[in-house]
Amino acid sequence: MESSTFGPAQLVLTASIARRYYVDGRSKVEIADEFRLSRFKVARLLDQARNSGLVRIEISHPGAIDLDLSSRLQEALGLRRAIVVDTPEEDPAALRLQLGKAAADLLSEIVTADDVLGLAWARAVTAMTEQLTSLAPVPVVQLTGALTRPDVEANSVELVRHTARLSGGPAYLFYAPLVVPDAATARALRQQPEVAEAIGHFDSVTKAVVGLGSWAAGQSTLYDAMDEKSCDQLRRRGVVADISGVFVDADGRPVHSRVTDRVVAINAAQMDAIDEVIAIPYGLAKVDAVRAAVRSGLVNGIVTHAPLAKALMDQTH
Amino acid sequence: MESSTFGPAQLVLTASIARRYYVDGRSKVEIADEFRLSRFKVARLLDQARNSGLVRIEISHPGAIDLDLSSRLQEALGLRRAIVVDTPEEDPAALRLQLGKAAADLLSEIVTADDVLGLAWARAVTAMTEQLTSLAPVPVVQLTGALTRPDVEANSVELVRHTARLSGGPAYLFYAPLVVPDAATARALRQQPEVAEAIGHFDSVTKAVVGLGSWAAGQSTLYDAMDEKSCDQLRRRGVVADISGVFVDADGRPVHSRVTDRVVAINAAQMDAIDEVIAIPYGLAKVDAVRAAVRSGLVNGIVTHAPLAKALMDQTH
DNA sequence: CGCAGGCTTGCTCATATGAGCGGAACCACC
DNA sequence: GGTGGTTCCGCTCATATGAGCAAGCCTGCG
Numbered sequence: 001m002e003s004s005t006f007g008p009a010q011l012v013l014t015a016s017i018a019r020r021y022y023v024d025g026r027s028k029v030e031i032a033d034e035f036r037l038s039r040f041k042v043a044r045l046l047d048q049a050r051n052s053g054l055v056r057i058e059i060s061h062p063g064a065i066d067l068d069l070s071s072r073l074q075e076a077l078g079l080r081r082a083i084v085v086d087t088p089e090e091d092p093a094a095l096r097l098q099l100g101k102a103a104a105d106l107l108s109e110i111v112t113a114d115d116v117l118g119l120a121w122a123r124a125v126t127a128m129t130e131q132l133t134s135l136a137p138v139p140v141v142q143l144t145g146a147l148t149r150p151d152v153e154a155n156s157v158e159l160v161r162h163t164a165r166l167s168g169g170p171a172y173l174f175y176a177p178l179v180v181p182d183a184a185t186a187r188a189l190r191q192q193p194e195v196a197e198a199i200g201h202f203d204s205v206t207k208a209v210v211g212l213g214s215w216a217a218g219q220s221t222l223y224d225a226m227d228e229k230s231c232d233q234l235r236r237r238g239v240v241a242d243i244s245g246v247f248v249d250a251d252g253r254p255v256h257s258r259v260t261d262r263v264v265a266i267n268a269a270q271m272d273a274i275d276e277v278i279a280i281p282y283g284l285a286k287v288d289a290v291r292a293a294v295r296s297g298l299v300n301g302i303v304t305h306a307p308l309a310k311a312l313m314d315q316t317h
Numbered sequence: 318m319e320s321s322t323f324g325p326a327q328l329v330l331t332a333s334i335a336r337r338y339y340v341d342g343r344s345k346v347e348i349a350d351e352f353r354l355s356r357f358k359v360a361r362l363l364d365q366a367r368n369s370g371l372v373r374i375e376i377s378h379p380g381a382i383d384l385d386l387s388s389r390l391q392e393a394l395g396l397r398r399a400i401v402v403d404t405p406e407e408d409p410a411a412l413r414l415q416l417g418k419a420a421a422d423l424l425s426e427i428v429t430a431d432d433v434l435g436l437a438w439a440r441a442v443t444a445m446t447e448q449l450t451s452l453a454p455v456p457v458v459q460l461t462g463a464l465t466r467p468d469v470e471a472n473s474v475e476l477v478r479h480t481a482r483l484s485g486g487p488a489y490l491f492y493a494p495l496v497v498p499d500a501a502t503a504r505a506l507r508q509q510p511e512v513a514e515a516i517g518h519f520d521s522v523t524k525a526v527v528g529l530g531s532w533a534a535g536q537s538t539l540y541d542a543m544d545e546k547s548c549d550q551l552r553r554r555g556v557v558a559d560i561s562g563v564f565v566d567a568d569g570r571p572v573h574s575r576v577t578d579r580v581v582a583i584n585a586a587q588m589d590a591i592d593e594v595i596a597i598p599y600g601l602a603k604v605d606a607v608r609a610a611v612r613s614g615l616v617n618g619i620v621t622h623a624p625l626a627k628a629l630m631d632q633t634h
Numbered sequence: 635c636g637c638a639g640g641c642t643t644g645c646t647c648a649t650a651t652g653a654g655c656g657g658a659a660c661c662a663c664c
Numbered sequence: 665g666g667t668g669g670t671t672c673c674g675c676t677c678a679t680a681t682g683a684g685c686a687a688g689c690c691t692g693c694g
Contacts, residue, residue: 009423018376071332072336360652637692653676654677655674655675
């Protein structure tokens with residue numbers, strides 16, 4: 001049972017065979033002939049070698065992407081996509097750059113001419129579009145209003161326009177804030193021709209990149225932009241995450257409230273209808289938000305960094 | 318061709334598949350079903366994964382034996398056995414202990430009741446017998462005379478007797494020095510009943526453990542025990558190694574000289590007839606001696622440590 | 635001595651796999 | 665729009681492989 005059961009000669013023989021098989025890629029029959037063994041014996045030695053840990057198979061990649069972690073995260077959370085960037089980077093800005101690059105690569109890879117791309121406003125999404133260098137010619141639809149902050153120059157409009165130019169497809173964009181003071185204003189804005197046209201295309205969006213915030217100060221641009229009262233109200237309703245204006249609780253259920261009506265953005269049902277929705281979360285504070293977003297089923301693709309990925313895996317097990 | 322040709326999604330997919338196949342041990346058909354791919358596609362992705370270095374297969378062992386190096390050394394030198402102990406140990410005595418243990422394990426493993434074991438005198442062989450804990454009941458034959466040195470208490474006689482007692486088989490041992498001052502004395506010694514009986518068993522020996530020295534001061538107990546003149550004479554004849562009293566040159570050819578006749582030990586032809594002859598060399602100074610010994614075909618099994626093994630591989634390539 | 639039980643070995647046969655092929659899609663260039 | 669090159673894909677068929685089995689073979693015990 002244990003490897004110590006075997007003598008050194010046996011072990012070396014097994015090692016030789018394992019190398020022939022795994023490294024040199026020979027067939028078991030060839031190996032059997034070479035070593036004057038039956039192919040069954042070879043197969044058994046290889047089995048032993050594997051489950052005694054004598055051969056260790058490592059999945060690694062010279063680049064920044066931790067493929068093994070990516071694929072395990074993808075499976076653990078039941079995601080369509082998961083890209084885990086393995087970087088020691090701590091600085092949020094530099095991190096966004098790396099994640100943006102990975103997300104941009106992902107997007108150029110998975111978007112085909114048949115798709116309709118939806119983009120929400122988020123710093124991470126902006127970071128992605130800045131790294132984007134090529135994209136199939138697809139319509140690009142703005143999914144949310146803008147959240148203009150003094151420290152951020154880019155807005156959702158620029159983001160969409162830039163992407164559409166790169167792609168060569170039509171852009172459906174509009175100028176409106178993400179949250180407005182009351183529901184009536186929001187309704188009025190949604191009637192605006194450009195806004196209405198963009199919204200009209202929500203149903204045909206097949207792939208989207210959205211923002212993902214944890215419902216706490218400094219963890220969501222939307223939270224930081226809203227009045228304290230509304231924030232508290234949503235928190236009392238159990239909101240732990242906002243997905244580009246869609247609020248979800250810890251179980252992943254969308255939360256509807258008066259605040260929801262004041263948001264000019266894609267809603268939960270529309271987002272749910274999109275085939276692939278990708279978020280780019282980072283920072284350990286977002287663990288619960290990511291879990292909620294994934295549980296909701298609204299988000300089914302993630303581009304993130306190793307610490308957050310590991311935190312997600314730990315709690316899932 | 319390059320892995321950078323693929324996007325992240327492709328890479329992650331490949332990683333997932335590689336893990337399913339190599340780690341989980343699923344069949345390609347199963348994987349193909351799971352991922353909705355043709356089995357051919359799966360096979361191609363796995364091929365890519367392998368030869369792009371995405372999956373790395375390591376052969377390792379928690380113990381002291383470097384299996385991968387062992388098996389590669391074995392193949393590189395065309396040996397029947399090669400055990401490479403991976404120890405950072407520098408101290409010769411401690412190293413002998415480790416090699417002795419490995420060699421002892423090897424011997425208990427490979428010696429069966431049908432064998433006849435031959436043992437030569439050598440510190441390393443003594444180290445091996447000291448570590449020996451079990452052995453099939455076989456006859457044990459002393460292959461060489463003793464080289465008594467003031468700093469070494471054990472002699473070849475004790476070594477053989479001890480092993481035979483452990484084994485439970487008969488011992489063929491004799492009291493005689495390894496080298497004597499002249500050929501006549503050697504001849505006379507060979508006539509001695511015990512010596513003659515042991516020599517009479519040389520032909521039936523199937524497995525032997527011998528000493529291996531580099532023909533230089535401090536690298537061979539035999540060299541150090543002989544007069545300078547004889548040493549020089551042998552060196553002029555091209556001797557680079559002594560295998561328990563058998564002298565070989567760099568090409569592995571046995572060298573016969575007047576000195577040879579003064580040795581009371583197994584000769585080259587008799588050693589050549591033994592199925593497995595194992596040596597336990599260590600120390601980088603012995604590289605050439607080991608190569609010569611292997612080239613001669615007299616020695617076909619080696620127990621050594623990583624630095625010497627690597628040195629042997631380097632020069633071979 | 636004889637026999638039961640565990641263990642190893644190599645077999646059969648159904649299934650998995652690889653080599654090589656031809657067709658479809660794509661591309662760049664006429 | 666044609667055209668040759670290239671790549672990718674999935675097929676066929678011969679081969680490799682695994683599951684399970686039965687025969688040999690130790691080993692310990694009555």
